[in-house]
Amino acid sequence: MLVRPTGGVAPMMVRQLSMQEYVRLSAEVHDLARAGRHQEALAGCRTLIEGDDSPAARATAYCTRGVILWQDLHSADEAIADFSRAMELDRKSIHPLLWRAKCYEQSGHHDAAAADWREITQRDVGEELWFEACDALRRLGQLSLEEEELAKRRAEEVAAREDRKLKQLEAERARQTAEFEKRRSVQATRRSLGHCYLCGERLSIFQKLLRKDSHRRCWGYRE
């Protein structure tokens, strides 16, 4: 065990959770929070934070704790601190940033919220989240004219793309229907001629006597 020369302060115990324990405890924390057992859920988060060295895993645990603190315990300041820690540990993850933006906004920190929402618009996020961030900036009176224009243009692009997709889908459906109708009419003609409706060959007298309208082999049977 490493003993750090930290004066009288005991070195922090780092419990290493196995992957299995980590996954199990994460699920348990969510269940506890859902069941309203918030203090136990928070204790679970602490174990997750202390029990893993990986910055990304600790960031997830901080983010989870932040959500519980904010949504269930209405402790916005503590939640913001956790989201900020999660962001420091994992710069790439969008979740703590998104939660912090919402938390800042709802707790009245409008400038800080606008800064986070603006960062979201600058990240490589999906269309939906990008629009959500633009809406938030608009709500906060912080969407510039250029951004407003850009949002309008992107909304039009999305609408045009959806429209194209819909038209392609309709064309495909029409093509399938036409193909089906054509096949049905070919088969009706073959039947009326006394031919196998599947391959179009003339059926034998024997098959006609049995009132068959197709070859057994055309159904995959041996004749």
Ligand SMILES: [Zn+2]
């Ligand atoms: Zn046939």
